[in-house]
Amino acid sequence: MNLTLILFIVLAAVAVASAAGLLVSRNTVYAALFLVLNFATVAVFYLLLGAPFIALAQVTIYAGAIMVLFLFVIMLLGSEKLPRGLVLPWQRPMAIVLAAVLLAEAGFLLFQRLRLTATLANPEASVNTTETLRTLGMTLFNQYLLPFEVTSVLLLVAMVGVIVLTKKEKGEQG
Amino acid sequence: MNQTIPLSYYLAISAVLFAMGTLGVLIRRNPLIIFMSVELMLNSANLAFVAFARSFGVLTGQIFVFFVMTVSAAEVAVGLALIVIIFRNKHSINIDLMNSLKG
Numbered sequence: 001m002n003l004t005l006i007l008f009i010v011l012a013a014v015a016v017a018s019a020a021g022l023l024v025s026r027n028t029v030y031a032a033l034f035l036v037l038n039f040a041t042v043a044v045f046y047l048l049l050g051a052p053f054i055a056l057a058q059v060t061i062y063a064g065a066i067m068v069l070f071l072f073v074i075m076l077l078g079s080e081k082l083p084r085g086l087v088l089p090w091q092r093p094m095a096i097v098l099a100a101v102l103l104a105e106a107g108f109l110l111f112q113r114l115r116l117t118a119t120l121a122n123p124e125a126s127v128n129t130t131e132t133l134r135t136l137g138m139t140l141f142n143q144y145l146l147p148f149e150v151t152s153v154l155l156l157v158a159m160v161g162v163i164v165l166t167k168k169e170k171g172e173q174g
Numbered sequence: 175m176n177q178t179i180p181l182s183y184y185l186a187i188s189a190v191l192f193a194m195g196t197l198g199v200l201i202r203r204n205p206l207i208i209f210m211s212v213e214l215m216l217n218s219a220n221l222a223f224v225a226f227a228r229s230f231g232v233l234t235g236q237i238f239v240f241f242v243m244t245v246s247a248a249e250v251a252v253g254l255a256l257i258v259i260i261f262r263n264k265h266s267i268n269i270d271l272m273n274s275l276k277g
Contacts, residue, residue, distance in 0.1 A: 008179045012187045019194040019214060028206050035210050038191075042217055045184070049228045054220075054236050061243050066213065066250050073254045074206055077261050095200030103193035110185050136233050144237055151244045158248035162255040 008048065015041040028074045032067055039063040052129055053136055184225035191218035203269045205257055209250070216246050 018041065021034035039062045046055035140148060191214060198211030220239045227235025261267050 005179060008183060012183075015187060016190055016194070019191055019198075022207070022210060022214065023194060023198045023201070028204060031207050031210060035214065038214065039217065042221055045187075045221060046224055048179070049184070049224050051224050051228070051236050051239075054224055054239050057240060057243055058220075061247055062213070062217065066247060069250060069254060070206065070210065073258060077258065077267060092201050095197055098200060099193045099197035102196055103189060106189040106192070107186070110189065111182065132233070136236060139233055140237055140240070147241060151241060155244060155248055158251050162251050165252070165255045166258055 004048065008045075011041050011044055011048075015045075029071065032070050032074060035070075036063050036067050039067070050129075050132065053133055181225055181229045185222055188218045188222040188225070191215075191221070205260075205267050205269050205272075208269065209253055209257070213246065213250070216242060 015038055018034045018038040022031045022038065025031045025034060039058060043055045043058040043063070046052075046058060195211045195213075195215035195218065198214065199208050202208055202211065220242055223235040223239045223242070227233060227239075257267055260272060264271050
C-alpha cells in the first residue's frame with residue numbers, strides 16, 4: 001500500500017461520491033457545485049497521469065468557464081428547484097437497470113475481452129514535465145495545426161450562433 | 175512513491191463515471207442537470223484518453239482531450255442558449271413540456 005495508491009483511492013471515492021451527489025441533489029446549484037468537485041478530482045487524476053497541461057486546462061475550461069456558465073444560466077432562469085411533475089413510475093428502476101447493464105458491459109469489454117491488466121508503461125521513468133509540455137506544444141502546432149485552426153473556427157461559429165439564437169426580434173416582448 | 179497505479183484502475187473509474195452520467199441523463203428531469211450529466215460522460219471519456227496516452231507513451235491522447243474540451247465548451251454555450259430560449263417561450267424548463275418541435 002503505497003502513497004500513490006492511497007491518494008488514488010481517496011480521489012476515486014471523492015469522484016464517485018460527487019457524481020452521486022450530482023445525481024441525487026434536488027437543488028440545481030448544489031448539483032453544479034458537485035460537478036465542480038468532480039472536475040477538480042479528475043484534474044488531480046490528470047496530474048497523477050503526468051499530464052499537467054490537461055489538468056490545468058481542465059481546471060480553467062471545465063471547472064472555471066463551463067461551470068460558471070452553468071451557474072449563470074441556473075440563476076438567470078431561477079430554476080434552482082423544479083416542481084415535481086407527473087413521474088413515470090417505471091422510469092427510475094428502468095434507468096438504474098440500463099445503467100448497470102452499461103457498466104457491466106464496459107467492465108466485460110475492458111477486463112475480459114481486452115485483458116487490460118497491464119500496468120502503465122515504464123513506471124520508473126518519472127515524467128519530465130518540461131519535456132512533455134514542449135513535445136505537446138510542438139505536436140499540437142505542427143502535426144495538428146489544421147485541427148487546431150478548425151477548432152478556432154468552431155468556437156467562432158458557436159459564439160455567433162449563440163448571439164443569433166438569443167437575440168430578441170424587434171418589437172418582441174421579452 | 176515510484177510505483178504507479180495500473181491502467182485498469184483508471185479505466186474502471188472512467189467506466190463508473192460514464193455509467194453514472196448515463197444514469198443522470200435517464201433519471202433526471204431538469205434539462206440543466208441532464209446537460210451536466212453529459213459533461214460528466216465527456217469528462218470520463220477524457221480520463222480514459224489520458225490514461226491510454228500514458229499507458230502507450232504517446233501524447234496524441236492528450237491532444238485529443240484538448241480538442242474534446244474545446245468542442246464541449248462550444249456545445250455548452252449553444253445548449254445553454256437553447257435552454258434560455260425554451261424558457262423564454264414556455265416559461266418553464268421542465269423536460270416533459272418539450273414534446274413538440276414547433277414552439
